[in-house]
Amino acid sequence: MGQIQPRDGKTFFILGSIGSMLMSIASIFMVIYGFYMVFFGSVPFMYILAIVSSIVFVVGVCFEGLGHYGFYRTYGAPMGIVGYIFSILILIYLFICTILPTVQPTVYGDYMWFYTYYTPAIIFYVGGLVLLGIMEIMFGMTLIFLRNETGMPELCLANGIILITTGSFIASYYGSIIGFVLLFIGGVINTVIFLRARV
Numbered sequence: 001m002g003q004i005q006p007r008d009g010k011t012f013f014i015l016g017s018i019g020s021m022l023m024s025i026a027s028i029f030m031v032i033y034g035f036y037m038v039f040f041g042s043v044p045f046m047y048i049l050a051i052v053s054s055i056v057f058v059v060g061v062c063f064e065g066l067g068h069y070g071f072y073r074t075y076g077a078p079m080g081i082v083g084y085i086f087s088i089l090i091l092i093y094l095f096i097c098t099i100l101p102t103v104q105p106t107v108y109g110d111y112m113w114f115y116t117y118y119t120p121a122i123i124f125y126v127g128g129l130v131l132l133g134i135m136e137i138m139f140g141m142t143l144i145f146l147r148n149e150t151g152m153p154e155l156c157l158a159n160g161i162i163l164i165t166t167g168s169f170i171a172s173y174y175g176s177i178i179g180f181v182l183l184f185i186g187g188v189i190n191t192v193i194f195l196r197a198r199v
Contacts, residue, residue, distance in 0.1 A: 009074030009199045016067010017194035022060030024187030027180040029053035034177050058094045060187075061087055061135075067194050068142060074199055075149045079142040083135070090135050093128055126173050133171025133179065136186075140164035143193065151198035159189040 033050045065087025072080030140163030147156035163186045169179030 009070045009197075012066050012070025012073060013194040013197050013199070015063045016070055017191045019060045019063025019065070019067060020187045020190035020194060022056050023064060024060075024184045024191070026053045026057035026060060027183040027187065030057070031177055031180050031184075034180075054094070058091060061094060062091050064139070064190070065091065067190075068139065070194075070197075071142060071146055074197070075146055077142065077146050077149070079138070079145055083138050083142050086135055086138060090131055093131055096124075129173055129176055130171045133167040133169070136163050136167030136170060136179075136183070138167075139190075140167065140186075143190075149198065150193060150196075152193060152196060155189065156193060159186055159193060162186040162189065 029049055030053050033046055033053065036046050065084045068080045068083035068087065070080070071077050072084065140160040142160075143150075143156040143163065144160035147153040147160070150156050162182060166179050166182040166186050169175035169182060172179075
């Protein structure tokens with residue numbers, strides 16, 4: 001196998017930075033939706049917000065996975081390809097989670113998110129949170145393992161810890177809102193790491 005040119009990794013890093021930013025933006029809207037549902041109930045606008053933010057999040061996962069594939073292409077790190085493959089599996093799962101709400105958008109004449117009132121869908125949704133949490137933990141571990149290769153050891157170590165904490169909260173379900181808040185912070189830092197990573 002020939003030596004990989006730096007430009008290959010840089011392209012994937014740029015895509016990863018876009019994905020991280022999209023996930024950060026979507027996570028904030030998910031937090032807003034979660035708080036609104038808890039304190040005010042559901043309205044048609046919030047239902048639409050949930051669907052749009054879910055779609056943006058799915059696209060973000062796709063691009064960030066490519067960014068981690070860039071880690072593999074540039075540094076030869078196995079964790080990069082593992083994170084990429086896992087992000088594809090998450091992508092498929094989250095895509096199904098995004099489609100589910102359109103199956104039954106109304107309950108008692110009002111708009112409701114499908115997951116909220118249907119037990120099988122709630123189980124499916126919780127499973128998605130667990131897998132998403134595991135993915136963030138893997139992404140955090142990748143940053144820690146590659147902190148020297150990126151040329152930003154302190155920043156990668158700090159964000160690796162943030163992402164591992166993020167994944168733990170998201171996977172716990174009850175702490176998922178805290179996890180999505182941390183995901184916004186981690187996503188912003190991840191954007192910087194992808195853009196400034198050494199190639």
